[in-house]
Amino acid sequence: MSFSPLIRQLIDSLRVLPGVGQKTAQRMALHLLERERPGGLKLAEALEKALHGVGYCKRCRTLSELDECQLCSDPRRDDSLLCVVQSPTDVWAVEQTGFRGRYFVLKGHLSPLDGLGPDAIGIPQLEARISEGQFSEVILATNPTVEGEATAHYIAQLLLPQGLAVSRIAHGVPLGGELELVDGGTLAHALAGRKSMAGH
Amino acid sequence: MSFSPLIRQLIDSLRVLPGVGQKTAQRMALHLLERERPGGLKLAEALEKALHGVGYCKRCRTLSELDECQLCSDPRRDDSLLCVVQSPTDVWAVEQTGFRGRYFVLKGHLSPLDGLGPDAIGIPQLEARISEGQFSEVILATNPTVEGEATAHYIAQLLLPQGLAVSRIAHGVPLGGELELVDGGTLAHALAGRKSMAGH
Ligand SMILES: [Zn+2]
Ligand SMILES: [Zn+2]
Numbered sequence: 001m002s003f004s005p006l007i008r009q010l011i012d013s014l015r016v017l018p019g020v021g022q023k024t025a026q027r028m029a030l031h032l033l034e035r036e037r038p039g040g041l042k043l044a045e046a047l048e049k050a051l052h053g054v055g056y057c058k059r060c061r062t063l064s065e066l067d068e069c070q071l072c073s074d075p076r077r078d079d080s081l082l083c084v085v086q087s088p089t090d091v092w093a094v095e096q097t098g099f100r101g102r103y104f105v106l107k108g109h110l111s112p113l114d115g116l117g118p119d120a121i122g123i124p125q126l127e128a129r130i131s132e133g134q135f136s137e138v139i140l141a142t143n144p145t146v147e148g149e150a151t152a153h154y155i156a157q158l159l160l161p162q163g164l165a166v167s168r169i170a171h172g173v174p175l176g177g178e179l180e181l182v183d184g185g186t187l188a189h190a191l192a193g194r195k196s197m198a199g200h
Numbered sequence: 201m202s203f204s205p206l207i208r209q210l211i212d213s214l215r216v217l218p219g220v221g222q223k224t225a226q227r228m229a230l231h232l233l234e235r236e237r238p239g240g241l242k243l244a245e246a247l248e249k250a251l252h253g254v255g256y257c258k259r260c261r262t263l264s265e266l267d268e269c270q271l272c273s274d275p276r277r278d279d280s281l282l283c284v285v286q287s288p289t290d291v292w293a294v295e296q297t298g299f300r301g302r303y304f305v306l307k308g309h310l311s312p313l314d315g316l317g318p319d320a321i322g323i324p325q326l327e328a329r330i331s332e333g334q335f336s337e338v339i340l341a342t343n344p345t346v347e348g349e350a351t352a353h354y355i356a357q358l359l360l361p362q363g364l365a366v367s368r369i370a371h372g373v374p375l376g377g378e379l380e381l382v383d384g385g386t387l388a389h390a391l392a393g394r395k396s397m398a399g400h
Contacts, residue, residue: 002271002295004264006250013246016239017217018231019224027380029250030289031218033263037251039216044247046213047232050206051240054233063233064204071202089230095202180227 007033059129061105061122063088071095071103078102080136084126084155086143089180094141097188101139104129109147110154123155130164137165139194143179144169156197167194207233259329261305261322263288271295271303278302280336284326284355286343289380294341297388301339304329309347310354323355330359337365339394343379344369356397367394 003011007029014025032040056062057069064070071077071091081101083094091103106121118124130138140155142148156166170193179187203211207229214225232240256262257269264270271277271291281301283294291303306321318324330338340355342348356366370393379387 002269003292004254004266004269006246006253006265007263010246010250013239013243016232016236016243017228019227024219026292027219027289028217030263030287030292032216032247033250033254034288036216039213040247040251043213043216044244044251046206046210047240047244047247050210050229050233051237051244053206054204063207063230065206066204069202069204087230088234089227092203092226092230 060103082135083139085141096184109151140168166197260303282335283339296384309351340368366397
């Protein structure tokens with residue numbers, strides 16, 4: 001209809017947010033304009049700073065504006081455990097369970113049909129990270145989906161011959177779901193019940 | 201937990217959006233950082249432009265970056281009908297019904313307990329707008345809440361002695377609700393079934 005150009009652009013731009021359709025975007029835009037201008041300007045600034053400033057931690061590959069993220073540089077964490085996940089969101093989810101080892105974040109999962117092989121998802125960097133550390137166990141916490149399982153298996157086959165203990169989070173997590181949507185209790189349980197992949 | 205400062209600030213800032221809690225804000229922030237950086241930067245720019253550039257139309261008081269909004273400056277609209285609403289969102293809602301007269305936007309509703317009298321919600325500007333126009337009817341489309349009704353009655357009492365035809369949208373709209381949440385069909389019906397307030 002009849003919003004002025006700047007309001008229309010704001011509404012359109014808000015639709016980049018996940019789960020935000022036309023009607024929600026309109027409500028958000030008018031709410032900001034009518035009641036939250038200082039908060040909206042802070043949001044604009046935070047977006048710009050984060051989107052320009054945040055890159056990837058050189059050790060664990062999670063999102064961070066620091067060369068080495070706070071999780072990697074924290075000396076109090078357990079250097080014997082490495083948890084491999086497939087997105088930065090999953091670091092947050094595993095962190096909620098009380099896990100206090102180290103992380104490595106893949107760029108998604110293996111997807112041969114899309115041309116995403118080991119190099120594309122960061123397997124070489126994972127191997128480098130493992131060889132520079134002194135891990136006694138590598139926990140594979142990729143998503144409990146077909147692709148996540150396949151990725152975990154691929155990594156297990158790669159690491160087991162090197163004499164590393166490799167485990168997979170237990171199937172307390174519902175099959176076919178996304179790790180980030182699992183409640184913390186279920187995930188904590190799955191983590192505690194992890195099984196060695198040596199027998200595979 | 202353990203997001204880096206820029207990510208944490210982004211998550212906090214996103215919570216200014218209506219209906220966005222901590223978990224949704226996290227999902228939004230990571231989505232933008234992982235998959236939508238160009239879209240996120242466009243959003244930052246659109247926010248800044250709109251929040252700095254958008255003011256209020258000098259005629260109808262709706263949100264617009266133009267001195268006179270597109271609804272007020274459109275020569276094809278019906279100059280004999282004035283629809284009074286209590287927020288810019290409601291202009292959009294009424295516009296969806298196919299109404300093609302003019303608008304006046306109050307700043308909310310009368311709320312004596314909060315110290316919001318006629319001056320605070322823009323009644324003097326409404327009177328000025330009416331006296332400079334040639335309206336044959338003023339349609340009161342404030343919310344169908346107790347406060348919206350009271351505000352409509354106040355305005356009716358003010359305008360009726362001036363010989364103006366004053367109508368209230370019909371109570372096809374559910375009592376106690378917000379106008380902007382009413383579906384377009386119900387609102388179109390309520391508008392068509394408006395009743396003269398002369399008898400009150
Ligand atoms: Zn790191
Ligand atoms: Zn206007």
